[in-house]
Ligand code: ADP
């Protein structure tokens with residue numbers, strides 16, 4: 001995508017669970033080459049928003065556009081093929097598979113071809129191609145040396161980076177990360193921040209849900225703040241840090 005191109009355009013998206021309004025008419029945009037943070041206290045609706053955008057959940061109202069195409073209502077695999085990859089709040093690796101094999105799982109989503117092409121892709125050459133692609137992505141996040149390790153043996157920070165590599169292997173224009181710094185040590189967070197900056201420099205769009213405020217303030221270009229399912233405010237990290245509303249939401253005053 002061209003630098004600055006609008007990737008994700010979320011328009012008044014809503015999700016109710018029974019009587020609970022988990023996401024209440026949320027609107028925001030993300031652009032290529034930009035890291036957008038989505039923050040807010042626990043239960044604010046951040047993960048639900050991710051699930052609405054990626055097609056894991058169906059919205060109760062509103063619209064989601066991705067690169068100019070309406071995507072709400074599409075199955076998540078279709079959305080992924082359009083160039084949107086995500087990681088989950090809880091690590092979803094296959095611990096008994098190698099690092100390389102885990103990363104290769106993401107490469108199966110590459111390309112815009114339909115299920116027939118995917119079915120025909122099971123021959124040896126294609127498989128080697130997937131592994132080569134997976135290896136490239138592991139190098140991108142600094143895990144190249146560990147590719148033959150069992151994924152379950154990695155430190156938490158490395159597992160998070162592996163999830164990112166797997167998401168990258170699908171060749172996304174937009175990467176959605178749900179709390180990638182959870183459980184990481186300071187050094188691991190720094191490595192993560194470095195990887196995110198590198199991806200941004202290459203023109204990737206990133207939507208980041210994260211509790212670690214120093215990481216958010218450090219890497220984000222723009223921040224959307226949610227509270228109780230609603231859009232509380234948005235702005236630059238400096239604007240968000242200055243906001244009385246945001247302070248009150250976090251301190252509960
Ligand atoms: P966050 O990620 O910001 O912590 P979530 O999106 O996980 O918040 O949750 C927002 C609200 O929606 C919470 O009150 C949560 O309990 C509720 N919720 C989330 N998923 C479901 C679900 N599948 N069924 C019922 N309620 C849910």
Ligand code: MG
Pocket residue numbers: 046047048089
């Ligand atoms: Mg969450």
